[in-house]
Amino acid sequence: xxxxxxxxxxxxxxxxxPRVLKYAAESAERMSAEIVAVNVINQRRIRDTITVLRDEKxxxxxxxxxxxxxxxxxxxKMNSLINSWVPKDVSYRKIIKTGMPFEEILKVVDDExxxxxxxxxxxxxxxxxxxxxxxxxxxxxxxxxxxxxxxxKDE
Numbered sequence: 558x559x560x561x562x563x564x565x566x567x568x569x570x571x572x573x574x575p576r577v578l579k580y581a582a583e584s585a586e587r588m589s590a591e592i593v594a595v596n597v598i599n600q601r602r603i604r605d606t607i608t609v610l611r612d613e614k615x616x617x618x619x620x621x622x623x624x625x626x627x628x629x630x631x632x633x634k635m636n637s638l639i640n641s642w643v644p645k646d647v648s649y650r651k652i653i654k655t656g657m658p659f660e661e662i663l664k665v666v667d668d669e670x671x672x673x674x675x676x677x678x679x680x681x682x683x684x685x686x687x688x689x690x691x692x693x694x695x696x697x698x699x700x701x702x703x704x705x706x707x708x709x710k711d712e
Contacts, residue, residue, distance in 0.1 A: 561588045565666050567676040567696075568596045569658075570634055573709045574677070575642055580707055581675045582643040590672075592649040594635060595665045597658040598627050628653050659695035666702055674700055678708045 566581040568574050578594065585592045603620055635651045643649055650669075654661040666674055676693060697704050 561590050561672045563591045563593060563669055563671045564673045564675055565593045565595055565662065565669060565671040567658075567662055567674070568594050568635065568638065569677075570596065570631070570638075571677070573707075575638060576709050577675060577677045577707055578638055579642040582647050582649075584673075584675070585647050585649075586644055592643065592647060593652060593665060593669050593671065594639065594649060595652045595654065595662055596631050596635060597661040598624060598631070598653065598655040599658055600656045603655075624655050628655075659692045659699070662692075662696060663699055663701075666700060671702055674702055674704045676704065676706055678706045 561584075564581050564585055566578055568578060578592075581592055581594075584590070603623060631653050632651070635653070639649060639651065652665055654665065662674070662676075665671070674696065676696060678693065693706060697706070
């Protein structure tokens with residue numbers, strides 16, 4: 558674990574996100590590593606919402622507006638989480654992406670030359686089987702770096 562220099566942390570703003578970020582921050586502090594907190598606006602949800610619109614120009618405008626608004630909201634949430642859970646002496650960056658969550662997280666891992674990926678075994682849906690059947694399973698399968706999954710239970 559001495560070679561851990563950059564930790565990508567998946568933050569989905571579920572009730573588990575503060576504990577995942579806290580764990581990552583504590584780990585980063587011990588290893589003198591940097592945190593890259595990443596959140597992904599799920600492209601599938603956007604597509605499902607706008608498919609009822611027939612006019613392509615209107616769909617594009619609504620999608621761009623939604624992504625811009627959602628990005629700003631998520632930046633505020635991310636700042637709040639980081640200010641609450643990441644010590645001042647831990648270096649961090651925040652990234653908000655749009656796309657398929659597992660693909661975008663893996664791109665961040667590659668682009669940022671990460672040495673560890675930390676995620677929760679549970680997410681926004683609270684269905685562990687659903688998470689392991691989709692995003693988390695794909696991250697385990699395709700990640701080029703070690704993946705640490707925190708098994709967080711409701712308190």
